[in-house]
Amino acid sequence: MISKPTHRPTYYEELRQKGYSRRDFMKFCSMIGAYLGLEASGIAQVANALQKTSRVPVIWLHFQECTCCSESFIRSSHPIVADIILDKISLDYTETLMAASGHQAEAAMHKTMQDFNGEYILCVEGSVPTAEDGVYCCIGGKSAMQILDEAAAGAKAIIAWGSCACNGCVQAAKPNPTRATPIHKLVKGKPIIKVPGCPPIGEVMAGVIVHVITFGRLPELDRVGRPKAFYSKRVHDTCYRRPFYDAGLFVETFDDENAQKGYCLYKVGCKGPMTYNACGVTKWNNGTSYPIQSGHGCFGCSEENFWDNGPIYRQMANFPGFGIEADADKIGMVAAGATAVGIAAHAIATNFRKAKLIDDLIHEGKDAEKEL
Amino acid sequence: MASITHSSPHKLRRVFVWQLPVRVYHWLNALAIVALCITGYFIGNPPALLSGAEASDRYLFGWIRFVHFVAAYIFFFNFLFRIYWGFVGNKYADWKNFIPTNKKFFQEIWQVLSIDIFLKKNKEHMSVGHNALAGLVYFFTFIAFMVQCITGFALYANMSDWWFADLFIWASWLFGHDDFALRNWHHATMWFFIVFAMVHVYLVFYHDYVEGRGETSSIVGGWKFIDEEAFHKDQQDTAEWEVKKKGRAIR
Ligand code: SF4
Ligand code: SF4
Numbered sequence: 082m083i084s085k086p087t088h089r090p091t092y093y094e095e096l097r098q099k100g101y102s103r104r105d106f107m108k109f110c111s112m113i114g115a116y117l118g119l120e121a122s123g124i125a126q127v128a129n130a131l132q133k134t135s136r137v138p139v140i141w142l143h144f145q146e147c148t149c150c151s152e153s154f155i156r157s158s159h160p161i162v163a164d165i166i167l168d169k170i171s172l173d174y175t176e177t178l179m180a181a182s183g184h185q186a187e188a189a190m191h192k193t194m195q196d197f198n199g200e201y202i203l204c205v206e207g208s209v210p211t212a213e214d215g216v217y218c219c220i221g222g223k224s225a226m227q228i229l230d231e232a233a234a235g236a237k238a239i240i241a242w243g244s245c246a247c248n249g250c251v252q253a254a255k256p257n258p259t260r261a262t263p264i265h266k267l268v269k270g271k272p273i274i275k276v277p278g279c280p281p282i283g284e285v286m287a288g289v290i291v292h293v294i295t296f297g298r299l300p301e302l303d304r305v306g307r308p309k310a311f312y313s314k315r316v317h318d319t320c321y322r323r324p325f326y327d328a329g330l331f332v333e334t335f336d337d338e339n340a341q342k343g344y345c346l347y348k349v350g351c352k353g354p355m356t357y358n359a360c361g362v363t364k365w366n367n368g369t370s371y372p373i374q375s376g377h378g379c380f381g382c383s384e385e386n387f388w389d390n391g392p393i394y395r396q397m398a399n400f401p402g403f404g405i406e407a408d409a410d411k412i413g414m415v416a417a418g419a420t421a422v423g424i425a426a427h428a429i430a431t432n433f434r435k436a437k438l439i440d441d442l443i444h445e446g447k448d449a450e451k452e453l
Numbered sequence: 454m455a456s457i458t459h460s461s462p463h464k465l466r467r468v469f470v471w472q473l474p475v476r477v478y479h480w481l482n483a484l485a486i487v488a489l490c491i492t493g494y495f496i497g498n499p500p501a502l503l504s505g506a507e508a509s510d511r512y513l514f515g516w517i518r519f520v521h522f523v524a525a526y527i528f529f530f531n532f533l534f535r536i537y538w539g540f541v542g543n544k545y546a547d548w549k550n551f552i553p554t555n556k557k558f559f560q561e562i563w564q565v566l567s568i569d570i571f572l573k574k575n576k577e578h579m580s581v582g583h584n585a586l587a588g589l590v591y592f593f594t595f596i597a598f599m600v601q602c603i604t605g606f607a608l609y610a611n612m613s614d615w616w617f618a619d620l621f622i623w624a625s626w627l628f629g630h631d632d633f634a635l636r637n638w639h640h641a642t643m644w645f646f647i648v649f650a651m652v653h654v655y656l657v658f659y660h661d662y663v664e665g666r667g668e669t670s671s672i673v674g675g676w677k678f679i680d681e682e683a684f685h686k687d688q689q690d691t692a693e694w695e696v697k698k699k700g701r702a703i704r
Contacts, residue, residue, distance in 0.1 A: 327512055328510075
């Protein structure tokens with residue numbers, strides 16, 4: 082448990098205590114700077130901030146989720162991330178990683194909330210069920226809604242981790258029985274950073290949190306509230322298969338020759354063209370690969386409603402209200418077919434109903450011809 | 454053989470209906486729509502091409518998309534121009550042809566429906582410019598134009614460095630920041646254009662076939678031919694329209 086000492090060690094001091102060299106520290110700063118898309122001078126800023134500021138307490142809450150965000154985070158590539166953030170977070174509050182449990186854990190969280198009122202960062206993983214007064218997710222006798230309200234009240238800023246917290250993810254899929262609700266719809270008046278993805282990329286999470294704790298302010302956000310550094314481009318714009326797309330060379334089925342040649346996965350349902358994420362650049366598992374690189378299309382895990390915008394293996398989504406297998410083209414073709422039938426019927430009927438008019442025209446024409 | 458005298462031979466008068474800007478608008482619009490539909494359909498459903506060529510030698514899909522974007526810009530600014538012309542053009546181009554503002558408009562719609570669509574026996578409807586039903590349908594097409602422009606440029610905004618496309622970004626917010634939905638609606642609306650074009654071309658042929666007054670060629674040269682009686686009525690209308698318009702301009 083943290084008490085509030087008069088001098089709190091800075092991040093840098095804590096790292097030196099843990100045995101990191103200055104060189105390790107600077108390497109880490111450059112790495113994070115690169116992820117954040119900072120220029121060289123920005124790296125010095127990161128280093129400066131970490132040397133001057135003392136640790137910002139973090140409360141990390143878990144609601145309706147699968148913990149994949151935490152899993153992703155603890156695999157982010159640099160050990161310092163874990164050392165300066167995770168080790169310490171676990172002292173504040175996070176259900177999955179802390180040593181404390183039960184009343185001790187609750188007490189730790191409340192102490193943090195009191196001691197650092199208005200200073201701590203609240204990270205939320207998971208959506209909040211709002212149906213039936215929130216009974217679908219209760220921890221320590223309180224509903225997720227209550228816990229969120231309490232914790233948000235004194236937070237300096239909120240980070241919504243993953244698609245669950247940002248848009249509800251699969252538990253918000255139709256018909257959304259628990260009325261799973263993303264954080265920004267429940268908390269008003271606090272700065273919220275959305276870091277969508279199922280899960281978000283570990284390095285992205287590290288970049289965001291380091292930005293917040295070092296600079297003490299939010300990274301630049303896009304109109305949806307996502308950090309621009311990671312979500313301003315579509316997967317499609319940074320995809321290494323893009324030249325095949327532009328050439329019109331597509332995989333038709335997963336087992337054809339084109340798939341072996343590594344052509345674009347657009348026709349087997351890749352949603353990269355609608356998905357804003359850093360997968361094509363940062364990749365996953367320390368830059369090893371990402372879904373498209375291993376031959377599977379992106380299914381848009383970081384986008385609103387991706388779960389209801391299926392089918393996964395087709396490009397065109399089902400058209401709302403027309404049942405499964407009815408995409409816009411099928412409906413359009415039926416409409417065009419019906420129109421063609423209507424036109425043919427009208428054309429035939431015209432010859433009967435307007436016979437006299439047409440006859441008159443013809444006679445008039447013939448008469449005129451005679452007068453020539 | 455005795456010549457069959459026609460009961461009431463049509464005395465036709467020539468009327469200049471479609472001004473040059475209207476005709477240019479029409480054909481640019483038609484070309485753009487055809488290009489947009491074809492390329493748009495391919496963007497949604499790329500053809501299966503089995504080719505041994507290397508990607509570096511080809512840019513097929515890039516070109517398809519390029520044509521789509523160029524046609525989209527032409528389509529959009531052409532449409533803006535037509536709206537402008539609805540305020541400065543002649544009576545037949547006036548915006549009031551498209552938006553029902555009085556009871557007469559609805560009466561005419563009903564007339565056209567019963568005569569041309571439900572085929573009242575051996576009757577023909579005399580209109581010089583757009584008939585009321587056509588006008589209203591064009592109004593719906595303008596709405597479809599708007600939907601296509603807004604959703605299209607919203608989708609395009611991310612690929613464009615120009616501020617212009619960014620003006621449409623809010624549309625993605627309308628769809629809950631869901632590019633999938635945006636794209637789906639953009640694609641679905643294409644079918645409205647296809648169905649519209651089918652009916653439009655058919656009805657042009659229908660009018661020429663039944664009435665023989667130069668419906669088809671009017672959009673090339675601008676001239677239509679109408680019966681003496683209808684001509685005089687139309688002249689009166691035009692005079693009234695001009696007076697009203699001047700009145701509006703003075704106020
Ligand atoms: S594989 Fe997907 S993201 Fe990559 S170019 Fe093709 S459609 Fe775009
Ligand atoms: S490639 Fe697409 S589905 Fe896969 S992790 Fe990235 S954003 Fe999510």
